[in-house]
Structures are given as C-alpha cells and as structure tokens.
Amino acid sequence: MKLAKFGGSSLASGEQIRKVFGIVKSDPLRKIVVVSAPGKRFESDIKVTDLLDAYYQDYKNGKNLVPIQTTLLDRFEEICDELELSELKQFLSEKVISLALLNLHNRFVYDKFLSTGEECSALIVSSYFKKNGLNAKFLSPKDAGILVSSDPCEAKLLPIAYNKIAGLVKYPEILIIPGFYGATLNGEVCTFSRGGSDITGAILAAGVKAEMYENFTDVDGIYSVNPNVVENPVIIEEVTYREMRELSFAGFSVLHEEALIPAARAGVPMLLKNTNHPELPGTQIVPNWTIDMPVVGIASSRGYVIIKITKYMLYRDISFGRRFFEILEKLGIRFEAITTGIDDMSILVRDKYLSAPIQEALSDDLKEILQVDDIVIVKNLAVVTAVSEEIRQQTHITGRATLALARKNIKIETLMQGASEVSLLFIVKEEVENETVRSLYEEFFED
Numbered sequence: 001m002k003l004a005k006f007g008g009s010s011l012a013s014g015e016q017i018r019k020v021f022g023i024v025k026s027d028p029l030r031k032i033v034v035v036s037a038p039g040k041r042f043e044s045d046i047k048v049t050d051l052l053d054a055y056y057q058d059y060k061n062g063k064n065l066v067p068i069q070t071t072l073l074d075r076f077e078e079i080c081d082e083l084e085l086s087e088l089k090q091f092l093s094e095k096v097i098s099l100a101l102l103n104l105h106n107r108f109v110y111d112k113f114l115s116t117g118e119e120c121s122a123l124i125v126s127s128y129f130k131k132n133g134l135n136a137k138f139l140s141p142k143d144a145g146i147l148v149s150s151d152p153c154e155a156k157l158l159p160i161a162y163n164k165i166a167g168l169v170k171y172p173e174i175l176i177i178p179g180f181y182g183a184t185l186n187g188e189v190c191t192f193s194r195g196g197s198d199i200t201g202a203i204l205a206a207g208v209k210a211e212m213y214e215n216f217t218d219v220d221g222i223y224s225v226n227p228n229v230v231e232n233p234v235i236i237e238e239v240t241y242r243e244m245r246e247l248s249f250a251g252f253s254v255l256h257e258e259a260l261i262p263a264a265r266a267g268v269p270m271l272l273k274n275t276n277h278p279e280l281p282g283t284q285i286v287p288n289w290t291i292d293m294p295v296v297g298i299a300s301s302r303g304y305v306i307i308k309i310t311k312y313m314l315y316r317d318i319s320f321g322r323r324f325f326e327i328l329e330k331l332g333i334r335f336e337a338i339t340t341g342i343d344d345m346s347i348l349v350r351d352k353y354l355s356a357p358i359q360e361a362l363s364d365d366l367k368e369i370l371q372v373d374d375i376v377i378v379k380n381l382a383v384v385t386a387v388s389e390e391i392r393q394q395t396h397i398t399g400r401a402t403l404a405l406a407r408k409n410i411k412i413e414t415l416m417q418g419a420s421e422v423s424l425l426f427i428v429k430e431e432v433e434n435e436t437v438r439s440l441y442e443e444f445f446e447d
C-alpha cells in the first residue's frame with residue numbers, strides 16, 4: 001500500500017484535481033490519499049488557509065464578514081463548477097458560513113477555521129473520485145485515528161493513535177483524508193503547525209506501514225538550493241531523512257520538518273514528486289545514503305539574532321547554565337544553537353522571540369540574576385546551512401566552504417557545526433545571505 005499526499009498546489013483548481021485523480025487511478029497501490037486545502041493558482045493568488053485566517057480575524061474583530069465569505073465561497077464554487085459537482089456547493093457553503101457561529105472563547109476556534117480548507121478539499125476530492133468510478137471514501141482525521149495533544153495550532157500526535165491508524169489497512173475503499181489536523185481526546189479539532197498536511201501524510205504512512213509515502217507538489221523534486229536564489233538549481237536525486245530534516249528546518253519550505261521523523265522511525269521511504277509531471281523520478285528520501293555528495297543541499301533563513309554574554313570565569317559557575325536556561329524558559333525564548341567558552345556564551349535565536357520588552361527583560365535578568373559583565377546583541381543575521389552526511393566523515397568540506405566564501409570576501413560572523421553533525425552553519429549578515437548561498441552552490445554544485 002502507498003500513501004499519496006497532495007499539497008495545496010495540487011488541489012488549487014478543478015484542472016489540478018483531475019490530475020490528482022489520474023495519478024491515484026494509475027496505481028492501485030495508492031490506497032490512502034491525504035489532501036491539503038486549495039493552494040495558489042498563480043503567484044499573487046491567496047491560499048484557502050490564508051483566506052480562512054483572514055475570515056477568523058474579521059470575525060474576531062467584529063467586521064463585515066460578507067466580503068471574505070464571498071471570496072471563500074467563490075473559490076469552492078469555481079472548483080465544484082469545473083468538476084461538475086453542483087450537488088456539493090450548498091453543503092460547502094453552509095460549512096463556511098457556519099464558522100461565524102463558533103464561540104470565540106473556545107481555545108480551538110482558530111484551529112476549526114483553518115481546518116475547514118482541508119475538510120472541504122477532501123469532500124470535493126472524494127465526491128469527484130466517486131463520481132468518476134473510483135471506490136473512494138471520505139474519512140475525517142478523527143475517524144482515521146489521528147488523536148492529538150490539546151495544543152492549539154501546534155498539535156502533536158498521541159502515541160496511542162497508532163493502534164487505530166493501523167486498522168485503516170482494512171478499508172476496501174481508497175481513503176480520502178484531510179491533512180493538517182487531528183482530534184483531541186475531547187473531540188476538538190486541533191491543527192498541526194502551518195504546512196502540516198505533510199505531517200498527516202507521514203503519520204498515516206507510518207501507522208499503516210506503507211511501502212511508500214509519496215508527497216506530490218508543484219516542483220520536479222527537491223532543489224539543492226532555493227530556486228529563487230539560484231536559477232535552475234540541481235534537483236537532489238536522493239537525500240537521507242536526517243539531511244532532509246535539517247534542510248527543512250533551515251529553510252527548505254517544500255517539506256515540513258516534522259514530517260520526517262514518523263516516516264523515518266517506521267522505515268517508510270518517501271518520494272517527492274510533481275503532480276504536473278508525475279512521470280519524472282522526483283527526489284527519494286531514504287534512511288541511508290547510497291550516493292556520495294560532499295554537500296546535498298544549501299538552505300538559508302534570515303531574521304536571526306546572536307546574544308553574546310560575557311562573565312569572567314563563567315565556566316567555573318556550575319549553576320550558570322541552568323539559571324540561564326530558566327531565564328530563557330520564563331521569557332519564552334527558544335534558541336537554536338549555543339556556544340560557550342571560558343568567559344563567554346553565545347546563543348542563536350530567531351528575532352521573533354526578541355521583541356523590545358522581552359529584550360529589556362532579558363537584559364535585566366542577565367544583569368540581576370546572573371550578574372553578567374557584558375551583553376551584546378547582534379541583529380539582522382542569516383543562517384546559511386550546508387547539509388550532508390559526508391560532513392561527519394570529511395574534514396575538507398569545511399575548508400572548501402570557508403575558502404569559497406573568503407574568495408568572495410564574505411565575512412562569516414560565526415561558523416558552527418550542527419549537533420547532528422550533518423550540517424555546517426554559516427552565520428552571516430542578512431545583506432550577504434544570497435551571495436553566501438550562491439558562492440557555496442558554485443563551489444559544491446557547479447562543474
């Protein structure tokens with residue numbers, strides 16, 4: 001059995017849904033289909049999930065809801081018209097309108113709004129499949145057994161869920177399951193973080209021990225670098241789960257970083273393919289590499305800050321680390337990397353965690369509680385991450401990378417090896433982010 005997940009770009013219009021139908025029909029092993037909400041049809045278009053977000057904001061702020069409801073209903077109506085599913089229009093319209101009756105004080109109200117895109121999408125796909133002769137069945141995430149924690153917009157799968165999910169193999173129909181959300185033990189709708197349909201796909205593929213998790217999107221494979229920075233970059237033929245997790249976390253938005261672990265643990269291989277060109281091989285995500293590459297991919301992300309603290313003889317104070325982390329926890333600051341020395345400690349954080357009041361509270365606590373001598377906050381940084389399993393084995397990769405940057409006069413603010421040992425992090429000023437990516441790409445991929 002294979003699990004096929006189709007992203008928003010594959011469900012954006014009736015024409016795209018016809019392609020999805022063709023793909024599912026062409027392989028009888030594709031027994032579970034996970035769908036996202038309709039995505040963008042063209043560059044300036046708005047994804048249905050973003051429209052639902054706007055709908056929620058208008059509802060919360062007491063605004064006139066007619067314009068946003070009309071935009072949403074038009075999207076669904078257009079798809080239904082293209083697929084000749086007129087019988088579904090009224091049902092979907094009621095679903096969308098009834099969101100404006102929800103209790104705003106419920107913790108999961110925003111999740112319910114956002115999840116409606118995937119729910120409607122799965123209803124459309126299952127109706128179209130049935131109408132065209134496929135034995136398909138809509139199954140809600142709750143009925144599929146996707147039981148999740150009660151963390152609005154950040155659901156985590158409850159381990160007990162896997163028992164029920166395993167039972168999905170018994171269905172004779174092709175199951176069409178909405179991605180992106182699950183049900184809490186109290187039956188509330190709770191979504192994963194944005195882009196989370198990939199997580200649903202991975203969980204279900206792991207739960208039924210699928211022979212393959214196919215992730216269909218709008219590119220021919222995973223590019224070795226952001227295609228907006230380097231024109232026509234090389235497509236990665238094969239990447240390990242660990243490499244891909246690092247790349248996703250470091251900026252490759254093509255796959256959600258939380259979608260790798262469930263599939264990896266269950267040993268389910270993944271294949272990323274293009275809905276518009278399903279005949280192409282795509283990118284395989286595998287447990288162990290078979291192709292030697294000094295660097296598999298280069299990801300980058302901006303909006304970082306380094307907090308440097310200095311305290312004379314810091315390393316002798318055995319409670320310093322604990323007290324420092326307690327301060328970070330209290331202020332809700334997540335850090336991504338840390339280095340320490342005799343008198344210094346530096347942490348890398350995203351600037352979204354460091355608003356002006358939080359920064360002030362952090363400075364006060366560091367001075368009062370930890371009595372640090374100095375605090376320096378360096379802003380507007382980008383992290384460029386080169387990833388490969390080979391980095392652990394071959395020391396010359398770091399040398400080649402730093403030399404390539406030195407040749408272009410690019411100053412590295414800080415260089416770190418990721419704790420997973422499959423990544424090298426080059427922290428640079430935001431203004432040289434793209435140049436850093438291009439220089440590393442030239443060094444490792446050109447010729």
Ligand SMILES: Nc1ncnc2c1ncn2[C@@H]1O[C@H](COP(=O)(O)OP(=O)(O)O)[C@@H](O)[C@H]1O
Pocket residue numbers: 006007008009010036039195216217218219221222223224225226227251252253254255
């Ligand atoms: N390294 C990369 N390789 C491929 N695509 C990438 C990469 N980095 C970013 N992307 C973007 O990810 C998009 C696909 O992801 P996403 O928009 O979530 O698709 P979907 O709607 O199918 O889930 C591509 O269209 C591309 O613009």
Ligand SMILES: N[C@@H](CC(=O)OP(=O)(O)O)C(=O)O
Pocket residue numbers: 006007008009036037039047049050117179180193194195196197198
């Ligand atoms: N529709 C949700 C979940 C998702 O995974 O979407 P997509 O497959 O289009 O990235 C979102 O936009 O966040």
